[in-house]
Amino acid sequence: MMGKMEAAGGLAVTTGVDVNAVVERLKGEGIPARLAAKDATLWGPDAEAEASIRLGWIDTFEKSKELVDPLAKLRAEFGEQGIDHVALCGMGGSSLAPEVISRTLDLGISILDTTDPGQILAEIGEESLRRTAVVVSSKSGSTVETDSQRRAFEAAFRGVGIEDFAKRFVFVTDPGSQLEALATETGAHLFLADANVGGRYSALTAFGLVPTALAGANIAELIEQAEAFAASIASEDENPAVVLGAVIAAKPTITIADDGTGIVGLGDWAEQLVAESLGKDGKGTLPVVLEGPGAAGARGSDRTYATVGGSSTGLPNSGSQLAMPDTVVNGPLGAQFLCWELATAYAGHLIGIDPFNQPNVTESKENTNRILDEGLSEERPHAVDGAIEIYGSHAETVGGAIGELLVDADSDGAYIAVMAYLDRLDDAPLAQLRAELAERTGAPVTWGWGPRFLHSTGQFHKGGRQTGVFLQITGAVGEDVEIPGRDYTFGGLQAAQAAGDRQALESRDRPLVRLHLTDRKRGVNQLLHAVRGLS
Structure with a gap:
């Protein structure tokens, strides 16, 4: 080079x-x-108001030094109680930085940034629950996925006879949020993050450091690394x-x-x-x-x-x-x-872009809320091919439907986005689809597990260049999970999120095909086979 x-x-x-x-x-x-x-005028007058309250990340590592000792103490307390596993409920910036730290340091944190019932069930089994502390991370304190996961854990703790479960919860949130109020009410552990740092810039705040420190990360070292680099800013x-x-x-x-x-x-x-x-x-x-x-x-x-x-x-x-x-x-x-x-x-x-706002992220959320209130509209597949129902295509086969998308992607500036509202652990082999599609087209191909990607590339899909070609993959739910205090299940929430995202993309007249796996294991294998059969 x-x-x-x-x-x-x-x-x-x-x-x-x-x-x-x-x-x-x-x-x-x-x-x-x-x-x-921290000059907030760097991105133009329209961005100045937002930037003025979103630049704390530049030196937030200084404030984060205050977290080191309290987190070491709490980790020791959990250890004395036989609690040696951390489950993190969070979305976007609240989960992705802890995931990098966990994977890099081999900490084994369970990251729950999903509404898939299968993944939820895997975390609330009695054997794992008895040794688990649950970190609930949300800037607003009202994120629907995170709130639903918290409710599921509470019910699961009660179900196995753990009555003092409040002390197993650690809330990470901004000052003044609903989650802060809930911590005060229930006695959960509470760590307040830097309010002048947006979620995606929050890696070196409490959002990135609390769950990883509780799992054994040397967060003081991470802070020192950032501090050494900060001298070059x-x-x-x-x-x-x-x-x-x-x-x-x-x-x-x-x-x-x-x-x-x-x-x-x-x-x-x-x-x-x-x-x-x-x-x-x-x-x-x-x-x-x-x-x-x-x-x-x-x-x-x-x-x-x-x-x-x-x-x-x-x-x-x-x-x-x-x-x-x-x-x-x-x-x-x-x-x-x-x-x-x-x-x-x-x-x-x-x-020439304001890097601190996210004007289109709420669109799919609002669609989801409306669908949850009104119910899913009935949709009939255009065709059924084996274990896969085909929507939004004139093709009779899975290979034909994907082939139509590849034709749409054969234009200047086009990219393909694969969006899988599935279990990213049990259905993980399907992620091979990204590379398979990339080999067959000159377009960039992205992969996103839903609803996780809604908090990242979901903004680009709606607000970025309107050249995306979209393949949405959904799947039948085997055992569903109730959400206490809500009149919908995790399976219902997942379906509503997928439908809400489809509406946002369809309103922009973007090419979109949905493939629904009526049998997940068979459908995953069938879909990969179909793509590998394309020229």
Whole structure:
């Protein structure tokens, strides 16, 4: 790789993308120093009000030092009670940063960012419950998925005779939220986050650090890594975040893969950060998470291929030239979080987008609430092929329906989004579909588990460039789970979320096919077989 490399605080960004002029312009205009000073005018007058209350992430690690001792104490208390497992109920920024930390450090946290009944049932079994603490994370305190999960855990604790379950709950929320009030009422443990940090920028706040510290992470080390990198924020010399910001803004799509050198799953977190921050006003950069270095769809004239890792070099060791990235981002995890947050803010400045609002995220939520109130409208499949019902297509077979979508995707700027409202553990083999589709088309292909993706790429689907082609996959529910205090089940909520998202996309006249698996295991195998049979 040749091009530009800048390093600071143990992290380096090396790129072959021609961003030298952009980087020098940003530095020459004093943009890094203005961002370090939390200048809310960097994204234009329309963004100033939002930005003025959303820049706490720049130095929030300082406040987070206050979490280290109380969390160590609480972890010790849980250990004395035989509680050695953490289940996290959270969505978007409240779950994705803890997931990266957990996977990288092999902590084994159960991440519940789903409404799929199968995943819920797997977490509320008696054997696991008796050794489980539940972290409930929500900035607003009223997120429907998180609130529903909390209710399910409460009922499950009661069901196995654990009466003092309130002390097994740890609430993470913003000051003044409904969740704070509930903690006061019930006696649950409470950690308040920095209110001046938006959810997707909250990796180094209580949202990222509370569940991981309780599971055994050395959060002081993560904070130290961020602090070391923070010294470069205002630098006009070595400033890796400026380089990465220019890279993100350089092309319509950025593909991201772990390079295998010690950091696991950062792409999923970066995806929601970039997509939700930059996918609006009909423009933005589309992030695509790859299965590994050189995966299908990594490269293209419309995209930048980046790898992330923890080593000093970070170059993939596959020996294949195709695996060589355009950009390498390598350094410790705490520094990675801060670097990508800064870079996204710079990219927003370059593209002319407010990186702190999310104007289209609520649309699918509002559709879901309306459907829950009014009920699902009756839909009849156009055709049934084996274990799969076909909706939104004129084709009689699954292969034919997907083939129609690939034709729609064969246009300039198009991308394919696969959205699976299923169990991302039991139905995990279906995720192979992303690479299979990427091999058969020149378009970028994204993969999202629903409703998780609604809090990340869901913003881009509605607010970004309107060139998406959508494949939604739903599945029959075996054993459903009641939501105490609600007149709908998890299966009903999941179906309403899928329907609400379809309505949002259909209102934009985007191509959308829905495949419903009447038998999940058979349907997954049938769907993969159908795609592999396409030319």
